[in-house]
Amino acid sequence: MAEDRTATEHDLQAALEGQRWIFGGRFVGEAARRRLVPGDEIDIPLIRGDGSLHIVELKRAMSLRKPLVKQHRGAWVPAADVHDAVGQEINYLVGLDENRQKIRRELGIETRRASAVVLIGHPAVQPDVPEQDINEALRTFNSHMSRVEVLTYKELIDNAERSLGSQEAGSPAASSPAEGRSRKPSTDQRLLLMRLDRRGT
Secondary structure, eight states: OOOOOOOOOOHHHHHHOGGGGOTTTEEEEEEEEOOTTTOOOBBBEEEEEEEEEEEEEEOTTTTTOOOEEETTTEEEEOHHHHHHHHEEEEHHHHHHHHHHHHHHHHOOOOEEEEEEEEEEGGGGGSSSHHHHHHHHHHHHHHHHHHSSEEEEHHHHHHHHHHHHHTTTOOOOOOOOOOOOOHHHHHOHHHHHHHHHHHHHH
């Protein structure tokens, strides 16, 4: 789905709903309601083990119409669509901060200092820019943000594959080929992969 040039944000949301494991092991569930603040609808509201909120904002992947990064004074920096998406998330976070008491009282969700991730684009959207340069530009940008992180869909998938023990997405220093062959996925990991395969057919 992330590589489908016709996939909309709604398509990507449908594929990711109920798949919180792909975002990492910190999350124990999704909030039952997506509209926690009047006027703001969260794409995927994840709940951490301590009951606090982490919001996921979904933008287009391969169907993104504008570049992810641009050249500025000899360096790659995030382009306008990335900044717009981050600005949207910051506004969501402000609303959650301002309505914290009401949300906690009525829904039992802790939104003080909630965090967010923006999923946007795919390196193949800009084939003329090396994937490493795109990732480094976003990592540099993220290092200056305290509550919002930006990831491409490919980075999300690569991270998930690494967590499942896939060599293809692993870093060269992670293990030798011999070590990789000796590692077998757990039963839970095999079930997850089988479920993903069934979803794709």
